[in-house]
Amino acid sequence: xxxxxxxxxxxxxxxxxxxxxxxxxxxxxxxxxxxxxxxxxxxxxxxxxxxxxxxxxxxxxxxxxxxxxxxxxxxxxxxxxxxxxxxxxxxxxxxxxxxxxxxxxxxxxxxxxxxxxxxxxxxxxxxxxxxxxxxxxxxxxxxxxxxxxxxxxxxxxxxxxxxxxxxxxxxxxxxxxxxxxxxxxxxxxxxxxxxxxxxxxxxxxxxxxxxxxxxxxxxxxxxxxxxxxxxxxxxxxxxxxxxxxxxxxxxxxxxxxxxxxxxxxxxxxxxxxxxxxxxxxxxxxxxxxxxxxxxxxxxxxxxxxxxxxxxxxxxxxxxxxxxxxxxxxxxxxxxxxxxxxxxxxxxxxxxxxxxxxxxxxxxxxxxxxxxxxxxxxxxxxxxxx
Amino acid sequence: xxxxxxxxxxxxxxxxxxxxxxxxxxxxxxxxxxxxxxxxxxxxxxxxxxxxxxxxxxxxxxxxxxxxxxxxxxxxxxxxxxxxxxxxxxxxxxxxxxxxxxxxxxxxxxxxxxxxxxxxxxxxxxxxxxxxxxxxxxxxxxxxxxxxxxxxxxxxxxxxxxxxxxxxxxxxxxxxxxxxxxxxxxxxxxxxxxxxxxxxxxxxxxxxxxxxxxxxxxxxxxxxxxxxxxxxxxxxxxxxxxxxxxxxx
Numbered sequence: 001x002x003x004x005x006x007x008x009x010x011x012x013x014x015x016x017x018x019x020x021x022x023x024x025x026x027x028x029x030x031x032x033x034x035x036x037x038x039x040x041x042x043x044x045x046x047x048x049x050x051x052x053x054x055x056x057x058x059x060x061x062x063x064x065x066x067x068x069x070x071x072x073x074x075x076x077x078x079x080x081x082x083x084x085x086x087x088x089x090x091x092x093x094x095x096x097x098x099x100x101x102x103x104x105x106x107x108x109x110x111x112x113x114x115x116x117x118x119x120x121x122x123x124x125x126x127x128x129x130x131x132x133x134x135x136x137x138x139x140x141x142x143x144x145x146x147x148x149x150x151x152x153x154x155x156x157x158x159x160x161x162x163x164x165x166x167x168x169x170x171x172x173x174x175x176x177x178x179x180x181x182x183x184x185x186x187x188x189x190x191x192x193x194x195x196x197x198x199x200x201x202x203x204x205x206x207x208x209x210x211x212x213x214x215x216x217x218x219x220x221x222x223x224x225x226x227x228x229x230x231x232x233x234x235x236x237x238x239x240x241x242x243x244x245x246x247x248x249x250x251x252x253x254x255x256x257x258x259x260x261x262x263x264x265x266x267x268x269x270x271x272x273x274x275x276x277x278x279x280x281x282x283x284x285x286x287x288x289x290x291x292x293x294x295x296x297x298x299x300x301x302x303x304x305x306x307x308x309x310x311x312x313x314x315x316x317x318x319x320x321x322x323x324x325x326x327x328x329x330x331x332x333x334x335x336x337x338x339x340x341x342x343x344x345x346x347x348x349x350x351x352x353x354x355x356x357x358x359x360x361x362x363x364x365x366x367x368x369x370x371x372x373x374x375x376x377x378x379x380x381x382x383x384x385x
Numbered sequence: 386x387x388x389x390x391x392x393x394x395x396x397x398x399x400x401x402x403x404x405x406x407x408x409x410x411x412x413x414x415x416x417x418x419x420x421x422x423x424x425x426x427x428x429x430x431x432x433x434x435x436x437x438x439x440x441x442x443x444x445x446x447x448x449x450x451x452x453x454x455x456x457x458x459x460x461x462x463x464x465x466x467x468x469x470x471x472x473x474x475x476x477x478x479x480x481x482x483x484x485x486x487x488x489x490x491x492x493x494x495x496x497x498x499x500x501x502x503x504x505x506x507x508x509x510x511x512x513x514x515x516x517x518x519x520x521x522x523x524x525x526x527x528x529x530x531x532x533x534x535x536x537x538x539x540x541x542x543x544x545x546x547x548x549x550x551x552x553x554x555x556x557x558x559x560x561x562x563x564x565x566x567x568x569x570x571x572x573x574x575x576x577x578x579x580x581x582x583x584x585x586x587x588x589x590x591x592x593x594x595x596x597x598x599x600x601x602x603x604x605x606x607x608x609x610x611x612x613x614x615x616x617x618x619x620x621x622x623x624x625x626x627x628x629x630x631x632x633x634x
Binding site: 001002003005006009010012013014287288291292293294295296297298299300301378379 | 436439441442461462465466467468469470472473474476480482483484485489492493494495496497502505509541
């Protein structure tokens with residue numbers, strides 16, 4: 001018989017109280033883990049997407065927009081007067097002060113075409129530049145020459161086309177030179193052709209829909225390059241992708257702060273539940289504590305028994321709460337990101353952290369009841385017999 | 386020198402007009418191996434007497450010595466150790482821990498001492514065997530009778546072989562047959578050398594003791610030697626208090 005045996009047997013006998021104690025800590029840990037795992041997964045999703053995106057500056061046509069409001073309510077907006085990006089404007093990028101930092105410049109001509117009675121997005125690109133901008137691309141077949149196209153895997157499946165097959169686009173017969181291996185990105189849903197071929201088909205001679213720039217900008221500010229490009233491409237709106245991501249990350253930081261706040265409140269409530277339950281338990285066990293004291297248990301022994309109970313329950317709650325939190329995060333994730341395949345991974349360090357957090361919580365909330373129990377005058381306790 | 390000495394024990398509860406004088410000056414001595422009974426009406430101070438004897442309740446005045454140890458000069462932790470080493474308690478309402486089996490209940494006093502689990506289990510089973518309950522070691526208290534529960538309480542009190550056993554109304558909740566069994570058990574322990582101090586209402590139970598002290602209104606008012614054995618206890622009530630007590634009887 002040890003103090004741990006006494007604590008364990010008491011918990012086993014008083015199952016309802018132990019369950020209530022467990023629930024208090026479990027709620028706190030589950031909430032903290034779920035919110036933390038969710039924010040971490042969303043952040044990783046954004047970072048992964050950014051890593052997949054070779055370009056770090058985007059140039060899109062400048063537009064005027066009008067936001068519509070009615071009675072102070074925003075109803076979205078309309079875009080008008082879309083300007084054009086001309087190829088010769090893009091060439092000026094090669095002469096900006098930080099031109100040496102431009103690793104690749106990829107103009108893109110985008111437009112919808114009809115193939116086999118289905119609408120497909122055709123993307124005309126410079127394949128030489130694409131090799132730098134999209135180094136992860138793997139082509140089953142070859143890069144398209146003039147009069148050929150490269151199909152994204154989803155397009156190939158939808159149109160039931162394979163390498164070597166031909167298709168009619170706007171009265172022109174094109175041959176499929178290859179199929180892109182699935183990237184998990186939007187490229188899978190596109191049909192690619194050389195820039196000139198696409199411009200011919202789409203009627204966009206000398207013009208492009210957008211351009212991607214890969215800037216090797218480890219030691220130069222991307223903002224500065226954005227500014228320089230904006231000056232030479234007046235018809236384009238130049239965006240540093242990091243800036244776009246930054247906005248989303250800021251939103252995420254707000255969410256994280258909110259998560260922390262909610263976690264703090266849940267932990268506080270959980271701690272109060274533990275405190276109240278433990279106080280009740282100590283009061284209920286006045287007689288038992290009196291017996292322990294009468295048969296020679298020191299005050300520290302009583303504290304130890306109460307705290308061992310708290311540690312056993314809270315450590316179990318920490319472990320259950322960790323897995324509960326991961327499960328909750330996995331269920332909630334689809335509501336926060338459209339990406340599929342985002343994982344909420346098991347992390348032994350986080351699991352240990354959850355157990356340690358729960359244990360500290362349990363001990364902190366039980367310390368006062370344990371002290372009260374130990375301070376009970378054994379004579380008073382026995383008078384209650 | 387006597388094994389147990391109580392010197393002018395006074396115990397007050399409360400202050401001012403609410404002052405309650407539970408014990409008003411008690412002197413007595415108990416020899417080692419003595420079977421000693423204390424009788425008195427409800428409210429006479431018996432419970433306070435027993436709690437002071439049990440090193441659980443610091444007297445307002447006086448000294449209480451066991452084996453030469455001035456018990457109430459010990460620190461609270463030392464007093465807890467003293468209780469573990471010197472005293473075994475048998476409570477009126479058994480006070481077994483309901484969620485522990487009989488053997489686990491008996492092992493409780495051993496949780497604070499060193500030694501292997503196997504050795505402790507052996508000691509507990511031996512103690513249960515001594516009270517005739519070795520065969521029910523793994524039952525819960527609710528699964529045995531009141532008399533058996535009292536015997537388990539005795540086993541728990543003696544498992545670590547303390548020199549003194551304090552029994553509070555050990556037959557108070559038992560029928561006459563079971564009471565006789567418990568008294569027989571206490572007599573056996575006394576024959577084995579254990580000093581027994583028993584608080585009781587029952588003249589029949591007190592008849593087993595070599596000496597009986599009577600308490601009234603917080604004072605010792607007399608002593609009897611029903612067993613007829615010759616004991617030199619040095620028991621003496623506080624001189625000035627006796628007269629007052631006798632006047633009140």
